[in-house]
Amino acid sequence: MDADTSPRTDADPETSLPGGLAVVIPAKDEAERIAVTVQAVLGIEGVSLVVVVNDGSSDATAERATAAGAEVVTHERNRGKAAAMETGAARVAELDPDPGSPRAMLFIDADLGASAGVAGMLAEPVLAGEADMTIALIPPQATAGGGSGRVVRLARRGIKRATGWTAAQPISGNRCLSRPAFQAALPLAPGWGVETGLTIDLLQAGYRVIEVPCELHHRVTGADFGGQVHRAEQYRDVWRALLSRRLAGVLGRLPARGK
Numbered sequence: 001m002d003a004d005t006s007p008r009t010d011a012d013p014e015t016s017l018p019g020g021l022a023v024v025i026p027a028k029d030e031a032e033r034i035a036v037t038v039q040a041v042l043g044i045e046g047v048s049l050v051v052v053v054n055d056g057s058s059d060a061t062a063e064r065a066t067a068a069g070a071e072v073v074t075h076e077r078n079r080g081k082a083a084a085m086e087t088g089a090a091r092v093a094e095l096d097p098d099p100g101s102p103r104a105m106l107f108i109d110a111d112l113g114a115s116a117g118v119a120g121m122l123a124e125p126v127l128a129g130e131a132d133m134t135i136a137l138i139p140p141q142a143t144a145g146g147g148s149g150r151v152v153r154l155a156r157r158g159i160k161r162a163t164g165w166t167a168a169q170p171i172s173g174n175r176c177l178s179r180p181a182f183q184a185a186l187p188l189a190p191g192w193g194v195e196t197g198l199t200i201d202l203l204q205a206g207y208r209v210i211e212v213p214c215e216l217h218h219r220v221t222g223a224d225f226g227g228q229v230h231r232a233e234q235y236r237d238v239w240r241a242l243l244s245r246r247l248a249g250v251l252g253r254l255p256a257r258g259k
Contacts, residue, residue: 193241
């Protein structure tokens with residue numbers, strides 16, 4: 001599903017991006033799946049770097065990611081998804097062989113396991129210069145009594161109100177961005193509001209955003225207390241991302257003092 005956006009203010013690329021592709025994987029306590037996820041993305045054509053951001057894990061996530069072939073950066077305490085994405089992107093920039101031709105960045109969830117190998121589909125439009133950000137449109141996931149969809153509905157309505165675009169899966173965390181698009185979205189909305197904020201900020205800036213069907217599969221989620229807390233945190237962070245952007249829009253329309 002394409003977003004109907006106005007032309008970008010900077011020059012649209014007419015050729016493919018030359019810098020290649022890096023994968024960034026935020027991970028907290030993902031020792032069970034991280035190695036398989038890393039190995040899967042290392043098999044994607046064009047991937048020249050995989051960075052795992054070990055976001056305050058208490059298990060062997062870092063060790064297993066390193067053994068699987070990833071570059072690992074560690075947060076000593078959990079700082080949240082947005083901070084992990086920013087840390088991973090900064091490490092990619094440090095390791096880019098040619099700063100003038102930065103790598104596009106594929107952000108994926110750590111629990112995808114072997115299915116992460118198909119995430120290269122998200123990179124193709126970005127590398128070809130046809131999109132600035134792609135969002136994975138994933139099939140229905142296995143659940144064990146998961147959420148009611150309140151977070152998705154909140155994000156979808158907020159994005160629609162802010163940009164006019166209706167996202168099918170507004171909080172999908174699996175995305176590919178060009179480096180200019182990522183830089184344009186900084187600072188990212190904190191926590192679980194990062195995806196909603198990214199979509200609004202880039203669309204409002206005139207960047208091209210599309211959703212790409214992609215057969216990615218997460219672990220089974222449940223309705224236990226931990227799952228309920230997670231969804232409550234998601235709702236809070238999405239709400240905050242929407243509120244901050246709405247307030248910014250209001251303030252931006254106010255006349256300057258003395259006028």
